[in-house]
Amino acid sequence: MGSRCNLNDMDANGAKDHSSVQPSLSWREFQFQHKAQVSKHPAYPRILQMGLLDDTAFHLDVGCSTGTDLRKLAGDGWSAERLIGVDLEQAWIDLGYKQYRDRATCDIKFVAGDICHDDLLQPIGQLARDGSNILDKTASDDLVHSNVRCISVFSFFHLFDEAGQLELARRLGSLLSNKPGSTIYGAHRGRATAGRAEKTRIGDIYCHSPSSWTSLWQERVFPESSGISVQVDVDFRDGPEDKDIDRVMVWSVTIA
Numbered sequence: 001m002g003s004r005c006n007l008n009d010m011d012a013n014g015a016k017d018h019s020s021v022q023p024s025l026s027w028r029e030f031q032f033q034h035k036a037q038v039s040k041h042p043a044y045p046r047i048l049q050m051g052l053l054d055d056t057a058f059h060l061d062v063g064c065s066t067g068t069d070l071r072k073l074a075g076d077g078w079s080a081e082r083l084i085g086v087d088l089e090q091a092w093i094d095l096g097y098k099q100y101r102d103r104a105t106c107d108i109k110f111v112a113g114d115i116c117h118d119d120l121l122q123p124i125g126q127l128a129r130d131g132s133n134i135l136d137k138t139a140s141d142d143l144v145h146s147n148v149r150c151i152s153v154f155s156f157f158h159l160f161d162e163a164g165q166l167e168l169a170r171r172l173g174s175l176l177s178n179k180p181g182s183t184i185y186g187a188h189r190g191r192a193t194a195g196r197a198e199k200t201r202i203g204d205i206y207c208h209s210p211s212s213w214t215s216l217w218q219e220r221v222f223p224e225s226s227g228i229s230v231q232v233d234v235d236f237r238d239g240p241e242d243k244d245i246d247r248v249m250v251w252s253v254t255i256a
């Protein structure tokens with residue numbers, strides 16, 4: 001039997017266990033945060049095509065939480081064996097299995113760990129090379145990352161300060177295949193003018209603007225000296241609370 005990942009069969013009682021992972025989150029907030037976001041992204045049709053046309057392509061979701069976006073990708077045609085989710089908290093990954101009742105049948109690869117930590121790069125590389133489970137491998141192989149054609153990163157970058165965002169962007173850039181069309185895409189808080197935003201709903205955060213975000217990728221992650229050029233698209237939208245500080249950048253970075 002093929003992989004079965006149950007996006008459309010959520011066990012509401014299982015999902016309500018979210019309070020044991022993050023007690024401060026209300027059930028309403030949890031439901032809002034845990035709706036699939038990938039499919040609303042303008043790059044999504046192209047991302048789906050890549051999964052269908054390139055059967056060596058892997059897709060990584062960073063800060064995947066309960067794995068809702070990955071299950072959406074699997075439901076829409078990406079082979080689950082070529083989907084990898086990384087989250088700091090094993091508890092979110094376990095909650096995903098519980099709420100979607102698919103631990104025994106879902107072939108998406110989930111890895112618990114800190115994306116900022118070098119220890120995580122090798123397991124991701126191993127998974128993306130041949131799809132085998134990290135638990136079956138020794139940790140001696142070199143990092144191989146050239147099959148990661150897509151990286152999604154939603155509601156994540158704004159968790160880091162300015163220096164941390166640059167470091168994270170460089171890290172994701174180094175994991176991405178340099179084949180034309182390979183894409184990093186996502187959405188997070190932004191401002192018309194880059195800088196610190198204080199007392200937002202999620203605390204004090206550093207926000208890029210569409211222009212500083214574009215420069216970060218084109219000049220600092222993939223500078224001319226890298227020999228790789230990227231197209232950066234940023235759509236600037238009102239956020240859920242429609243305030244100056246509550247705007248969202250929906251963006252993608254694509255290898256030209």
Ligand SMILES: C[S@@+](CC[C@H](N)C(=O)[O-])C[C@H]1O[C@@H](n2cnc3c(N)ncnc32)[C@H](O)[C@@H]1O
Nearest residue numbers: 033063064065087088089113114115116154155
């Ligand atoms: C705001 S949630 C976003 C979840 C999901 N991407 C979404 O859009 O609904 C951020 C997630 O990133 C995870 N996280 C935070 N820091 C991380 C890190 N350094 N490495 C991996 N995951 C991290 C958290 O555990 C949490 O599940």
